[in-house]
Amino acid sequence: MRRGQILRHEVIVGVERRRFWPDEMKLSILREIGVGGATVTDVAQRHDVTRQHIYQWRRQLKDKGLWPESKGVAFLSLDASELPATCKLEPTNSAPAEIGFANGRTLRCPPGMDEADIMRLIRLVETA
Template sequence: MDIQVGVGRRRRWNDAVKGRIVAESYAPGAVVSEVARRHGLAPQHLFAWRKAARAGLLSLPAEDAPLFVPMVSELRPTGMAVEAAIPNATTISIEIGGAVVRAAAGVDPGWLRDVLRAVRATT
């Protein structure tokens, strides 16, 4: 039990701290009430901040995107030989600012997200 004596005062949270706490609450596996308790907030307060972030009134910190994404290059046959070399291959092509990213079925979504963010940052 926490008993406070003396003059009570409201805490003031700057937008950067609010954004960091909201981003923490959106992490995979995070429980909003646990994040709120860890930072000394009522869960309702954190839910209000999350609502503000969804409405665009509060900005979340940018994720630490890699500055350099290594490129893996391999020589592949062109034309008809590609279809023969990779039977039933399903790929999608994503064009961002003139760059084309091709992803095969089964690609790791986290890795693809990081690649797309890096391509978007450079275009």
């Protein structure tokens, strides 16, 4: 070392970003998606991971057989006892109404269905 030369050292202080996530923890986090309308972004922020981690975990767990494969259309059982049967099915050429939800679910209603009944079904699907 020469006289007058300054040596510099950099000290990094903070949380180590590389973490280990057991499969059980990944499954638990993945199951939070859709609960109460929680999106992938919401869940990722809650657990301080990126959205890409969530998608990567889902793919890895599918490959291991720990996460179920998507079966396409799924039907939900709804308690519609308070829903009056006032659905009016009128023969028309119009297509059924299709409503997409943020949680990935889709509601299809026949043409001519009463607006109040559609609103009740929307509330049931959102809370199911």
